[in-house]
Amino acid sequence: MATFGLIGYPLSHSFSRGYFTEKFQQLGLDDTHKYLNFELTNINQFKKILDEYSDLVGCNVTIPHKRAIMAVLDEVDPVAERIGAVNTILVRDRRTYGYNTDYLGFRDDLVHRMAEQGFSFARGRAALILGTGGASLAVAEAFRSLGVPYTFVSRKPAVGQLSYGAVTAEVLATHTLLVNTTPLGMYPRVDAAPDINYELLGPAHFCYDLIYNPAETTFMQRARGAGAQAANGLGMLHQQAEASWAIWTGE
Structure with missing residues (x-):
């Protein structure tokens, strides 16, 4: 199952999870796609998420990790680099790419x-x-x-x-x-x-x-x-x- 998620801490309220869960239902993808919350107190825990979810396609990133996440990604888009923050991660062939869609x-x-x-x-x-x-x-x-x-x-x-x-x-x-x-x-x-x-x-x-x-x-x-x-x-x-x-x- 294609997995997506939100990285942040704390995640008492998640706009992203509700938004994408509803989107999957509307597109008829709820049997093949899921969206999870990943509460990470330390951004170095991101590697554990990658190891645990081999079907991870992408993540959104929220506070307090938008800046810190950049150090653990394989590549960062030049615009995100200029902004100094990543809020979207693409995972492809076990490599991670950071973007800013804010x-x-x-x-x-x-x-x-x-x-x-x-x-x-x-x-x-x-x-x-x-x-x-x-x-x-x-x-x-x-x-x-x-x-x-x-x-x-x-x-x-x-x-x-x-x-x-x-x-x-x-x-x-x-x-x-x-x-x-x-x-x-x-x-x-x-x-x-x-x-x-x-x-x-x-x-x-x-x-x-x-x-x-x-x-x-x-x-x-x-x-x-x-x-x-x-x-x-x-x-x-x-x-x-x-x-x-x-x-x-x-x-």
Whole structure:
């Protein structure tokens, strides 16, 4: 039986397992395909998974192993190398290949959600990436592929980055895409949000939150309250899963 799985720790809630189990049923593959959760406290345990499941075709990777997994793979895709994180593994002939589909999921869903709400990637549009953690690197790669200039915003900005206090009306006049890559506002601390002046936002702005629980974050609520459009990260989750499936099946 073709085996797929999710690597992470802890895995108290697994979007991937439910998503792919349902997908297998819809495709009539539930008798020949299965999806398991692999809770690994140490990434070196991945070799044991490979030894135990000779029919392993591929895995998704979630926190806290997206970076560490790269060291135990045979090959890593150049884009994933540039991002510095792997969230999809292909196993073929006992060799392992690492990819990043987070940036594809974000890119494709962002374009779709903006089009739904009447936005386009017009010339001169630039982005602010709120946060500088691992997720921000996938977002930056997506903007690079779209030709959208971007600037990171951080509580402790490095050279070339902005502090939250430096997100002024002048900055927002040209940076009309804002993406929250921080965990601020994620359940259960739903009242939190990135510390920007939301009153400076307006109809020209589109605000995307990678968080999908809750479906309507405080970041989104405050953006919409100022007249901006907004979207959450649930579509990104679906899109990155489909990109993983395409890698595993070669479609």
